Amino acid sequence: RHFNFSAGPAALPEEVLKTAQQEMLDWHGCGLSIMEMSHRSDEFMSVAAQAEQDLRDLMHIPDNYKVLFLQGGATSQFAMVPLNLLRGKTTADYINTGVWSKKAIAEAKRYCDVNVVATTESTQFTSAPTQDELVLNPDAAYVHYTPNETIGGVEFDYIPDTGDVPLVADMSSNILSRPFDVSKFGLIYAGAQKNIGPAGLTVVIVREDLLGDTLAGTPTMYDYAVHAAAGSMNNTPPTLAWYLTGLVFKWLKAQGGVEAMEVANRRKAEKLYQAIADSKFFSNPVVKRNQSWMNVPFILADSNLDSTFIAESEKAGLLNLQGHRSVGGMRASIYNAVNEQAVDALIAFMNEFERTHG
Numbered sequence: 001r002h003f004n005f006s007a008g009p010a011a012l013p014e015e016v017l018k019t020a021q022q023e024m025l026d027w028h029g030c031g032l033s034i035m036e037m038s039h040r041s042d043e044f045m046s047v048a049a050q051a052e053q054d055l056r057d058l059m060h061i062p063d064n065y066k067v068l069f070l071q072g073g074a075t076s077q078f079a080m081v082p083l084n085l086l087r088g089k090t091t092a093d094y095i096n097t098g099v100w101s102k103k104a105i106a107e108a109k110r111y112c113d114v115n116v117v118a119t120t121e122s123t124q125f126t127s128a129p130t131q132d133e134l135v136l137n138p139d140a141a142y143v144h145y146t147p148n149e150t151i152g153g154v155e156f157d158y159i160p161d162t163g164d165v166p167l168v169a170d171m172s173s174n175i176l177s178r179p180f181d182v183s184k185f186g187l188i189y190a191g192a193q194k195n196i197g198p199a200g201l202t203v204v205i206v207r208e209d210l211l212g213d214t215l216a217g218t219p220t221m222y223d224y225a226v227h228a229a230a231g232s233m234n235n236t237p238p239t240l241a242w243y244l245t246g247l248v249f250k251w252l253k254a255q256g257g258v259e260a261m262e263v264a265n266r267r268k269a270e271k272l273y274q275a276i277a278d279s280k281f282f283s284n285p286v287v288k289r290n291q292s293w294m295n296v297p298f299i300l301a302d303s304n305l306d307s308t309f310i311a312e313s314e315k316a317g318l319l320n321l322q323g324h325r326s327v328g329g330m331r332a333s334i335y336n337a338v339n340e341q342a343v344d345a346l347i348a349f350m351n352e353f354e355r356t357h358g
């Protein structure tokens with residue numbers, strides 16, 4: 001297997017894939033695969049419940065939060081959040097730090113007045129605002145932000161303090177990368193295909209008291225309370241993705257949990273950013289305190305060499321380093337399943353590329 005720096009769907013731990021391979025034809029002696037059995041069977045229900053418990057353990061999720069395993073991706077959450085959390089109010093606060101924040105804002109505008117309480121657009125989204133720069137509206141239904149902008153590689157270095165107004169986070173690309181105090185959030189959501197598991201599953205962690213007061217006309221499948229009451233089985237859930245996600249959670253526990261991930265991820269990111277800082281050929285525009293641990297965009301001094309860089313990196317077994325189509329350049333996504341060896345191999349390749357082409 002090659003080193004995979006994809007932003008998502010992203011690398012999965014090899015141990016997880018091996019277990020899935022072993023269990024694929026005959027899950028635990030049942031004589032059929034996990035994806036061929038009813039989601040309401042005792043066997044699948046136990047897989048589902050264990051995955052939820054393992055996530056609760058990993059993130060130390062308090063008992064007054066529901067954990068939902070949904071479909072529709074993080075993009076559906078851009079609508080589900082306002083539909084469920086406006087709760088009679090007409091405005092919501094949004095922090096704008098890049099492409100994903102903007103998409104969340106555009107969708108929320110269909111349902112409420114959006115108050116953009118801080119934006120870093122004028123500096124091309126190369127930083128996140130500080131707490132002092134957030135001019136929050138005490139009447140807002142909630143405050144939404146994107147703790148890690150996957151495309152820009154901008155990560156908040158703190159959790160915003162929003163007082164009594166619930167804080168909502170699109171944690172798609174940094175959930176489980178380090179400990180987060182869940183009690184500081186009203187709602188956390190994340191598409192699975194980066195740091196959780198395969199595509200097809202969306203995890204939502206929501207404080208119970210925020211449920212049950214949706215906007216008129218909210219579709220049944222967009223109502224968190226419906227999913228909470230049905231154990232995320234109001235309809236047929238994505239059983240294969242849920243099972244694989246459960247294997248990733250078990251793997252994370254065996255690694256020492258998010259506390260161990262924090263140590264590993266810090267080391268990986270510091271190494272790569274240091275290599276970029278030491279280079280005269282590669283650069284990253286993000287202010288140091290907001291350099292993402294998960295997504296590291298970088299550009300070459302000569303963009304004419306971009307295609308050569310991609311071709312040679314692929315030949316060296318380093319896959320998916322091209323930047324997002326909207327920004328170009330390169331991006332190395334170094335999620336939990338991308339180990340330090342992969343980062344070392346990338347740095348060695350970059351040094352050699354600079355020596356021969358720089």
Ligand code: PLP
Pocket residue numbers: 008072073074075076100146148149150151170171172173191192
């Ligand atoms: N939010 C962030 C921060 C993302 O990185 C992505 C996907 O890349 C999305 C939302 C959209 O997720 P999905 O494709 O699951 O709808």
